[in-house]
Amino acid sequence: MPIIALNGPEAMRIRKANDLATWGSRTKENRVEPVAKPAFDTPFQLQPGEKIFTIGSCFARHVEGELVNRGFEIPMRDLFRKGAFEGLAPEIVNNFGTPSIYNEFAWAFGEQAFDEDKAIVEVGKDRFVDLHMVNSIRPGPFDEVLARRKGLLSATRSLADCRVLIMTLGLAEVWWDEEAQTYLNTAPLPTVLNAAADRFSLHVLDFAECHDYLKRALDIAFAHGRDDLRVILTVSPVPMMATHRRTDVITANSYSKSVLRTVAEHIVQADDRISYFPSYETVTLSDRRLAWMDDLVHVSKEMVGLNVDRMVDAFTGNPHPVERQLPATASLSNENAAALFLADQARSARALDDEAFFEEHRDEARKSPAFALEYAKFLFAKKDLEAALDILDNAQGVEAELLRASLLRATGAYDEAAAVAANVCRTNPKGQEQWRLRLDIAAARKDLEDIAVIEKEWLQAAPARRGIILSFVGSAFRRAGNDHEALDRLRDSGIDPADAEGFVAVEWAWALLSLQEYGEARGVIEKFVPRSDWQVNQVKQIRKKLAAAEAA
Structure with missing residues (x-):
């Protein structure tokens, strides 16, 4: 049955009296864009400073923070x-x-x-x-x-003492x-x-x-x-x-x-x-560029605040x-639909290794930052690093900065690469890629002190992800040559090696193998079910080294 029923004349009266009954248009200021x-x-x-009860998904925690800043209990x-x-x-x-x-x-x-x-x-x-x-x-x-x-x-x-309940689904x-x-x-x-x-x-x-x-x-x-008691009910936008x-x-x-x-x-x-x-x-x-952080899951701090x-x-x-x-709309990409569709075609061309496509459209890289980003990725895969860096000059944003840092690292310009990645971490702390890139650079330089600094900063930025963060830090220490620090981080992660999956299981096995804990390393790898080509290859290498060590 309907949740609302209005007779015809009443419905028409409301429609005519409601200034918000239509969407508006781009030809004048509207309440939709950006x-x-x-x-x-x-x-x-709400009464200033009153006690408010909050419950629900992670968006409720964002709401709480802003309410605390406004003086509510x-x-x-x-x-x-x-x-x-x-x-x-x-x-x-x-x-x-x-x-x-x-x-x-x-x-x-x-x-x-x-x-x-x-x-x-x-x-x-x-x-x-x-x-x-x-x-x-x-x-x-x-x-x-x-x-x-x-x-x-x-x-x-x-809740019994609160006049207001805010609930997010x-x-x-x-x-x-x-x-x-x-x-x-x-x-x-x-x-x-x-x-x-x-x-x-x-x-x-x-x-x-x-x-x-x-x-x-x-x-x-x-x-x-x-x-x-009164309730403010909302649906969390966080997917x-x-x-x-x-x-x-x-x-x-x-x-x-x-x-x-x-x-x-x-x-x-x-x-x-x-x-x-x-x-x-x-x-x-x-506008998605305003609403979401670069992991496409978390709502931007500014948008939470505005809400x-x-x-x-x-x-x-x-x-x-x-x-x-x-952020000012003018600072975001204002490319037209044709340019953005071309960039989407470029993603498919990269997957097909279609060099002819990029040759045909190479001049677009100077006009379209979105296309330039895809072209630079294509050149990176071809190991044409200098050309990729040159093309990337016309691209902006977190993805472009991370690609630039990866290219600089591949050329051996570690200091410059680390600086670019660190800047991304400061301005966009959510997500893993920027932090992992910093750890990779530090591991390549065998810079144990920098690994410890990154660990501290990442834990401060995302304390709820302690387990996976320490796993990545442990991996960096192992690759930098400090197996004891690597195993300490893995043990401190709270992830049981018997239950470890994916990347974490591989890291546990390598760390245990490096410290000659052969029985425990074999126990981890025998229970682990690899689910990617990389994991299959890692398991093969670990088993080969285990067999050689146990035969010695």
Whole structure:
């Protein structure tokens, strides 16, 4: 049945009276380009400095940061000043699916019992994980993991003291725990999954399931919260990092966000205590160059700020809203459609090694930075380094800078390459490529001191990715000739060699082999299933060296 029904005359009256009923056009100033600014209702007002409860996906953490800067009290941020949470990143309290949001409310307010025997599992000697917290948290002693859970439940109960709840919905692809008969927050660690293969399964939720869990979560909030509780509901624009389904992540993410956006509309239309804020529309409809960081997953800091500024200004009735300054559109690529389509053709020509295509269009490299970037990549593959650097002079942006750094490194200009890569890390800390390139350059120079500096800076920039960062740092130390430092980093990463996959498994095996830990190295490599030509080749080399060492 429809969620709204209007008779014909009423619908026509609203259409004619609504200045926002159409999109506008490029011939005059509009609210779509370059930054989308959809209008929204503000049926209540935020009070300066009041306590606001926040829950949801990683976008909620961005919102929290901006609210703290505006002077609001955020209980979920106060949590990180206490005991078991000290020194951890705020992202560890993310809740991605509506079932996970429901679970946290149900456990906190006693609607359901938290079963620690099923939820907290052992992954190694005196090493445990909470299946309902994000899987990037390093395993720890049982008492520490339990203390963290109790702290989170206590913080969640602070919702009862808040007049405003801000909730962001993340995704619809979630994991089911058959033994506990409940949904998890993120995928179980490989150790846990391998130890109980039949216990966990991936579920792609439908509308009814997402709606039911969100409705029940809000029912708990209203039942245990203040009588005047109001909710700001939004859908996170941050896409899923990867999908476990046999489909393109773009398609999987589109389904996930569409379902959640539909759920949000149904929830808002049914309850006037709940308002929708269009952060999803603001980000996804804005110029991608302004909206997204270079990993194409994280929303740019400026766009997050603009989003929260609009929300807070509107809900506080600020007559002089702060206009967040985004990068000037003039500083972005203004190439026409023909040039951008030619650059897209160049990507295909690179894959086909079509030298004739680049010869035919070589003059375009001086006119089109996008084409110049593709041409430089083609020349790099041909090992024509100087020509590639020359062509790249006309290209700008992070991708061009990283390619320039790689070219300089290939020519032996290590200092200049390192400076270019370091600048990218400072201006664009998200992502791996720039950091890995810096580590590769330092390893090639055998510069142990620089590797340690990069390690410190990368950990500060992305503390939630500690495990993978230390794995890459360990690899750099090994290639620089310090096997002991390499193994120390791998052990400190929290990744069990028995569960290591991909690049990490290969690094564990090489480090153990270098330090003559032959039995452990063989144990790692025998359990590892290579999934790329590079991994297959690495495994062959490791097995060959192991056989030679064990025969000696």
